[in-house]
Amino acid sequence: MLLQLCAPLTAVFNVLPGSIADGFIWSILTIGVFISYKILNIADMSVEGTFALGGTVTAALLTIGVPVSVAMIVGAIGGFIAGVFTAILHTKLKIPAILSGILTMFILYSINIHVLGNKASLALLGRITLMRKLAEATSPMVANLIVGGIFALLTVGASYWFFGTKYGSSVRATGCNPEMARAQGINTDGRIILTLGISNALAALSGSLLAQSNNNVTANMGSGAIVIGLAGVVLGEAFVKEKWPFAFRLIGVLAGSVLYRIVIALALQLLNGFLTADDMKLISAVLIIAVLAAKRFSAKRPLKTKSNNLSENLNAENK
Amino acid sequence: MLKINNVVKIFNKNTINQKIALNGIDLELEEGDFVTVIGGNGAGKSTLLNVIAGVFSPDEGKIILDGKDITNVPEHKRSADVARVFQDPMKGTAAEMNVEENVAIAKMRGKKRGLGWNVTKEDKKKFKELVSQLDLGLENYMSQKVSLLSGGQRQALTLLMATINKPKLLLLDEHTAALDPKTAEKVLEITSKVTQNQTTVMITHNMKDALRFGNKIIMMNEGKIVFSASGEEKKKLTVNALLEKFAIVGNQTDRVLLS
Ligand SMILES: Nc1ncnc2c1ncn2[C@@H]1O[C@H](COP(=O)(O)OP(=O)(O)O)[C@@H](O)[C@H]1O
Ligand SMILES: [Mg+2]
Secondary structure (H helix, E strand, O other): OHHHHHHHHHHHHHHHHHHHHHHHHHHHHHHHHHHHHHHOOOOOOOHHHHHHHHHHHHHHHHHOOOOHHHHHHHHHHHHHHHHHHHHHHHHOOOOOHHHHHHHHHHHHHHHHHHHOOOOOEEEOOOOOOOOHHHHHHOOHHHHHHHHHHHHHHHHHHHHHHHHHEHHHHHHHHHHHOHHHHHHOOOOHHHHHHHHHHHHHHHHHHHHHHHHHHHOEEEOOOOOOHHHHHHHHHHHHHHHOOOOOOHHHHHHHHHHHHHHHHHHHHHHHHHOEOOEOHHHHHHHHHHHHHHHHHHHHHHHHHHHHHHHHHHHHHHHHHHO | OEEEEEEEEEEOOOOOOOEEEEEEEEEEEOOOOEEEEEEOOOOOHHHHHHHHHOOOOOOEEEEEEOOEEOOOOOHHHHOOOEEEEOOOOOOOOOOOOEHHHHHHHHHOOOOOOOOOEOOOHHHHHHHHHHHHOOOOOHHHHOOOEHHHOOHHHHHHHHHHHHHOOOOOEEEEEOOOOOOOHHHHHHHHHHHHHHOOOOOEEEEOOOHHHHHHOOOEEEEEEOOEEEEEEEHHHHHHOOHHHHHHHHHHHOOHHHHHHHO
8 A cells, every 4th residue: 555655756756857857958949949939929840850950960970079069069050050041931031930940840851861871860879978977977867967957057047148138139029029129120030030040059959968868869859849849838837927027937948848857757657558658749739738728718817907907007197 | 301202102013902002102301390191091191101111112212311212221220210100009019028128129229239238227217217208107117018008008108119219200100099089198298299309200090180280281192192281381271171172182981080
């Protein structure tokens, strides 16, 4: 009896460190998705390709003996260029954003296979990854936690800084109200191009770290990345109200990404036998739908009255 | 200071839906002029402002601002000189950003936006003072999202943002049309406050406002300027006189709307 009760607890305890480390690594992608989806108001599918691109480029370069820092930077630049490509399709050729992203994703699928030397996967065992030294000194888990954590916090910090600057604020205005932005002298096309570049560079960085933590890449490792990113964003926003300061929203996204990993890992552990790793996409989609539905039903009314109150207050003051 | 030369704008050219929205517009403004624009629905008033602002480029003709040909200068590059307030109160501000962030964005119009902090401590004080001049109590809500403000408050804020760095030209497109009469009056009050010595083009559907404001008036119909008056001649105009002009143009249906 006691043992039976303990089983779920042990399960939680077992999956926790690994899930948190995974959550940190994936949170960099999630922040990239947050930037395109929430700040620019563009659902950008290219991350499916750029996440993998970060991994494949890093793996290919590590294999030929390039230092890990260079390998990661080149991977991130690759993601940046792909993001810029999507944005140009969208802003200059006026192709709808969703389709632009899908086209880039398709192109990258072929490119990723070529980057891996026409293979579908590549093992990184024995290569000098960012985590390797630390993993040898401690354990792979601890190394992933520390490296992932540092990159996640750096990404949150850098995003907070960037979107607080004059330039970053003009990006936020572009996503929020492009007409107003142009009327205020903001080159909205330019902002979209640069920012989709940044968000895809983050996706690539995330993929690069995941490849190193798994010691393995596959050309299709980005499959589902958009949904995983969105899940983190949506979970994060479920706890952080939109009116809270920007820093909280970013931390919410980080927390959402970690939480998502824990939920998935627990679901797989506890429902072992019913669900397999193949069901992850199903669980993710159901999770997103559930959170969005809950938000829709719970938040609608109070938000409205709130806004009316403020307007009424202001009006009352004018009388 | 603004010269519009034979401007033609055709939408959906060479299709079955072709629409000549502007059909040879000539207009000249001196520094400090305030022109009111009237005309029925679809007369081309908004299109005229959009062409001046660079939202569309004209099919023919030239737009010269301060001696510089800006006919093909992109919209965002023009906005240092040409500021706008739209009819829809939702269009002029970034709803998800707070009041002071919006003001800060307007403050940088026409300047290079770098990596300095968007709203500094000094900015906060300065912006608060500026906003308090609107006399709406908005200064107590500087860090509230603009989405929480009413339409009138947003329009007032947009006006402030449009004039914060004195533009060469201010364009107002029925900017009180979506507001209730009392709020509209308040926003018009603010309009006259912020447009002192400001070269302005104001579209209005309200004849009285068209006569009350400005030193020039133009009436548009089917993409053409069909009547204009300035100075003393404008001062003598009455609503009835304007309605008669409308009748001559053949815009009977609009009579009711415009009374
Ligand atoms: N973007 C557009 N595409 C096609 N037709 C347009 C567009 N904008 C305006 N029009 C047409 O041009 C004419 C003038 O419109 P508009 O300038 O908005 O009139 P007004 O502001 O005087 O009511 C109308 O017939 C309108 O349908
Ligand atoms: Mg109009």
